[in-house]
Structures are given as C-alpha cells and as structure tokens.
Amino acid sequence: ADHGEGFGEHGSDPHARTLYREVTRVPLLFIGPDVTPRRVVESVGMHDIAPTWLDLAGIPIPDEMTARSLGRVLFGEPAPAERLVFQENSYSRPRRDAKGVIRGPYHFILDVTNGSSELYDMQRDPEEKKNLVGTGLAAESELRAAILDFLPTTEVPANLSK
Secondary structure: OOOOOOOOOOOOOOOOOOOOHHHHOOOOOOOOOOOOOOOOOOOOOHHHHHHHHHHHOOOOOOOOOOOOOOHHHHOOOOOOOOOOEEEEEEEEOOOEEEEEEEEOOEEEEEEOOOOOEEEEEOOOOOOOOOOOOOOOOHHHHHHHHHHHHHHHHOOOOHHHOO
C-alpha cells in the first residue's frame, strides 16, 4: 500500500492528507529466496525500496541516492533503530505543507504553513493522541532541528503553498 486511511482519528482531514500513523504506517513485504519471514518494527521509508532492489540485484547504488538498502535487514540483520525517516505531505487540502520525522519511538510533525508542531511517543501512544511538545523531552529539540535541516531540501510549488 502507498498509504493508510484516516477515519476521523485526528479531525476531518480528507483522504490521506495527514502524517499520522493511521495514514503513514503501512505494511512493506518482501518475499524471496533466503528471506526469513519476520516482523521488523523499526521505521523505513518507501524510498528505500529502489536501493533495496538494486542491492539485491547486485547493481551499485548511485551515490546521489539518499535512501538506504534494506537488503541486510531482509536477511536477518537488525534495522537501524535510531535512523531518521522523513515524511512530507505538501499537497494537502486545504493547502497545507506538513513535514514529519521519525526516530526510534518518536514522531515529530511540523506544520510549515502555520508553524505548529506535534511530538508523539509511538510506543506509549500508538494512536498519537497525546502531543508531547513542550514537555521537556530531548527528542523534541533534536527532531525539530532535523526537520529544520530537512526543509531546504524540499520544495512546494508556489501555486500549492500556503
């Protein structure tokens, strides 16, 4: 699946227009020789699929590709638990530019359009109901800094922004 579906858990946002888990957490399945079935709980991105295919085919991954191969994970190595996984939903209706980042159990969302932010502990709060922004967690400042570093790498067409 390319996305999940929200059913009013976080308001009345239209079809797939948020970065909450009900929309962004989808299964990713790989089947192949020597791939042992197991569940990996660490976050990965859909952009990791292309370098994984290249890796499994023995084709060098281009240096300009920022995504990572999941090849080693498929064959039993642990997934990197502290990896930053970025998200964006810049074409939301109404016009909204939202960015997110996941690291370990934490999910930070920044609404670039209005400047609001949210932080969730996905292990303790899998439905993302308790916003932890302002509670003093180190993850808030670390993930906010990561999002601010990420912002200049993305661009929203002028006719779709704000």
